Amino acid sequence: xxxxxxxxxxxxxxxxxxxxxxxxxxxxxxxxxxxxxxxxxxxxxxxxxxxxxxxxxxxxxxxxxxxxxxxxxxxxxxxxxxxxxxxxxxxxxxxxxxxxxxxxxxxxxxxxxxxxxxxxxxxxxxxxxxxxxxxxxxxxxxxxxxxxxxxxxxxxxxxxxxxxxxxxxxxxxxxxxxxxxxxxxxxxxxxxxxxxxxxxxxxxxxxxxxxxxxxxxxxxxxxxxxxxxxxxxxxxxxxxxxxxxxxxxxxxxxxxxxxxxxxxxxxxxxxxxxxxxxxxxxxxxxxxxxxxxxxxxxxxxxxxxxxxxxxxxxxxxxxxxxxxxxxxxxxxxxxxxxxxxxxxxxxxxxxxxxxxxxxxxxxxxxxxxxxxxxxxxxxxxxxxxxxxxxxxxxxxxxxxxxxxxxxxxxxxxxxxxxxxxxxxxxxxxxxxxxxxxxxxxxxxxxxxxxx
Numbered sequence: 001x002x003x004x005x006x007x008x009x010x011x012x013x014x015x016x017x018x019x020x021x022x023x024x025x026x027x028x029x030x031x032x033x034x035x036x037x038x039x040x041x042x043x044x045x046x047x048x049x050x051x052x053x054x055x056x057x058x059x060x061x062x063x064x065x066x067x068x069x070x071x072x073x074x075x076x077x078x079x080x081x082x083x084x085x086x087x088x089x090x091x092x093x094x095x096x097x098x099x100x101x102x103x104x105x106x107x108x109x110x111x112x113x114x115x116x117x118x119x120x121x122x123x124x125x126x127x128x129x130x131x132x133x134x135x136x137x138x139x140x141x142x143x144x145x146x147x148x149x150x151x152x153x154x155x156x157x158x159x160x161x162x163x164x165x166x167x168x169x170x171x172x173x174x175x176x177x178x179x180x181x182x183x184x185x186x187x188x189x190x191x192x193x194x195x196x197x198x199x200x201x202x203x204x205x206x207x208x209x210x211x212x213x214x215x216x217x218x219x220x221x222x223x224x225x226x227x228x229x230x231x232x233x234x235x236x237x238x239x240x241x242x243x244x245x246x247x248x249x250x251x252x253x254x255x256x257x258x259x260x261x262x263x264x265x266x267x268x269x270x271x272x273x274x275x276x277x278x279x280x281x282x283x284x285x286x287x288x289x290x291x292x293x294x295x296x297x298x299x300x301x302x303x304x305x306x307x308x309x310x311x312x313x314x315x316x317x318x319x320x321x322x323x324x325x326x327x328x329x330x331x332x333x334x335x336x337x338x339x340x341x342x343x344x345x346x347x348x349x350x351x352x353x354x355x356x357x358x359x360x361x362x363x364x365x366x367x368x369x370x371x372x373x374x375x376x377x378x379x380x381x382x383x384x385x386x387x388x389x390x391x392x393x394x395x396x397x398x399x400x401x402x403x404x405x406x407x408x409x410x411x412x413x414x415x416x417x418x419x420x421x422x423x424x425x426x427x428x429x430x431x432x433x434x435x436x437x438x439x440x441x442x443x444x445x446x447x448x449x450x451x
Contacts (some may be wrong), residue, residue: 016241148330159298204414
């Protein structure tokens, strides 16, 4: 791939932001508020999530710098541990990412249906239209990605700017809402005083939703070989992207509590629409719905950018057929992109169970996060010859990866306690994929040896 066709620092930073900022920030604050007894715990959870994300981002920056290859989120498991671990975890991640994209596409369909069919009350008809919109959204960005990395990256940049503008719009009530400080005053004047154990449990439950909202940046190491000057631009892009995300998340959550109020936030569903209507009036809801739909498109495009590259890496290790490595004339991974798009479209029809699937995928993501971040200890030893050659090396090592690993271990334990059956199913599915790896390897014909 020529430097002209590679991702620059700005494009890569926008991909980082888009992989993280999906629909979560427009929904999960209500979940976090419902899980936390006081506004103080609410803000601590978001601040802690940001610090964990920063620790993880810097860890992945060094991983991507030491192992700058396409499909890095698969390669890191294969290189540091064993291909069976890489196969098992990445199969789960591919399915959960496709499901997340499908569910988010349906959410986008819900928003846009309110604009194009404001008077329709037939629930069955609305559901059909939402499904069609979700499928069309996936199809459109399948076509965009088939036209090459540069076009999809530029499209991603435009949609990401729209998404950031939407967040800035939701923050604007801080400057226009007058002296509405009901939510903030409750930060100090809270009457809820649970015991220490209840605080820890509430913090753990809240951190599950926070972790989902901050997650996604780890997928950026899939672009290692397709970033211009990766040793410099990968760490810079990840750091700048995470800094933008933390700043936006903390500010918008402050705006939610300031305008809506903490107690009302606990039971609010469409918090973005509430924000817009309080400051701009009820007609703003339609405009906001269109902007939210565009935000959904950015998230879908980011998934279609990243995940086919994992399939590419799995094909390189001969776990998937060689056809998954084939590119068209514009550099798009034809079969891998098609397979992931079809998987997302199929899951659209089962995305009504998104909440259950969300907890399921977060539990499995914890394994991916812990093991991938832990690979830095192995990579540092195996790539010691790269030290001093200009690659990125994080400061405060090994403290940062230790903090990151400890945080996701805490999230996994919280899910085991609160969603035990779902966690056991997740472990079983992961074990099943690892077993499938060995079955595939056993039935593969031996490669002929050169004489």
